[in-house]
Amino acid sequence: MNLDFKIISEAQKGKASAQEKIYDLYSGAMLGICARYCRNISDAEDVLQEGFLKAFMNISKSHFETVPSFSAWLKRIMINTALNHIRAQKKNLFIDEWNDNIESTELSYEDSANSNIGISQKEILNMIQTLPDGYRTIFNLFVFEKYSHQDIAITLGISVNTSKTQLFKARKILQKKIKEQQPKEENTYLINNIL
Numbered sequence: 001m002n003l004d005f006k007i008i009s010e011a012q013k014g015k016a017s018a019q020e021k022i023y024d025l026y027s028g029a030m031l032g033i034c035a036r037y038c039r040n041i042s043d044a045e046d047v048l049q050e051g052f053l054k055a056f057m058n059i060s061k062s063h064f065e066t067v068p069s070f071s072a073w074l075k076r077i078m079i080n081t082a083l084n085h086i087r088a089q090k091k092n093l094f095i096d097e098w099n100d101n102i103e104s105t106e107l108s109y110e111d112s113a114n115s116n117i118g119i120s121q122k123e124i125l126n127m128i129q130t131l132p133d134g135y136r137t138i139f140n141l142f143v144f145e146k147y148s149h150q151d152i153a154i155t156l157g158i159s160v161n162t163s164k165t166q167l168f169k170a171r172k173i174l175q176k177k178i179k180e181q182q183p184k185e186e187n188t189y190l191i192n193n194i195l
Contacts (some may be wrong), residue, residue, distance in 0.1 A: 003070070008070055023052055027048065031044060031048050033144075034047040036140045037082035037083070037140055038129070039129055041156075047082045050085070051082075083156070089133070128172055128174070129148075138167050149167075
């Protein structure tokens with residue numbers, strides 16, 4: 001089943017069957033997004049449900065030029081709902097520290113999942129979920145959503161330096177977890193080429 005403008009239009013009019021079709025089409029992908037931000041699948045499912053409620057409450061107020069613009073809008077709602085969930089759970093997620101020796105490192109979830117390094121997307125997701133909340137949130141926004149540190153700082157109400165520090169520490173933790181899990185030759189490839 002593909003999403004078309006007729007379904008979106010019907011959902012904007014409040015038609016339950018159209019909303020159900022949208023949920024069926026997008027719930028799997030949106031749950032994956034929510035799971036990246038949440039510590040466990042139960043929280044991710046709660047965020048998913050809350051996100052869909054917000055989407056259906058606001059769908060009639062929104063205008064979409066293309067189906068991809070609808071998908072992007074829905075994804076943005078899920079991310080914002082996840083961020084609100086995290087904020088509600090803890091007030092002091094982010095440690096405001098700065099280390100002048102922080103170097104830029106890169107991690108590509110897709111590259112690591114598609115390369116021959118012996119680690120699956122599910123294993124990477126599990127590692128990301130074990131990160132402290134602040135690290136995990138900034139890691140997701142920077143790596144997956146392609147936010148700049150400036151955008152992250154504005155979104156989360158933190159300093160740019162805090163964003164950089166938290167990302168650096170998240171990557172170091174993930175590197176350590178991967179080193180512990182992989183044979184030496186495989187983790188050398190991953191650390192040198194992906195992290």
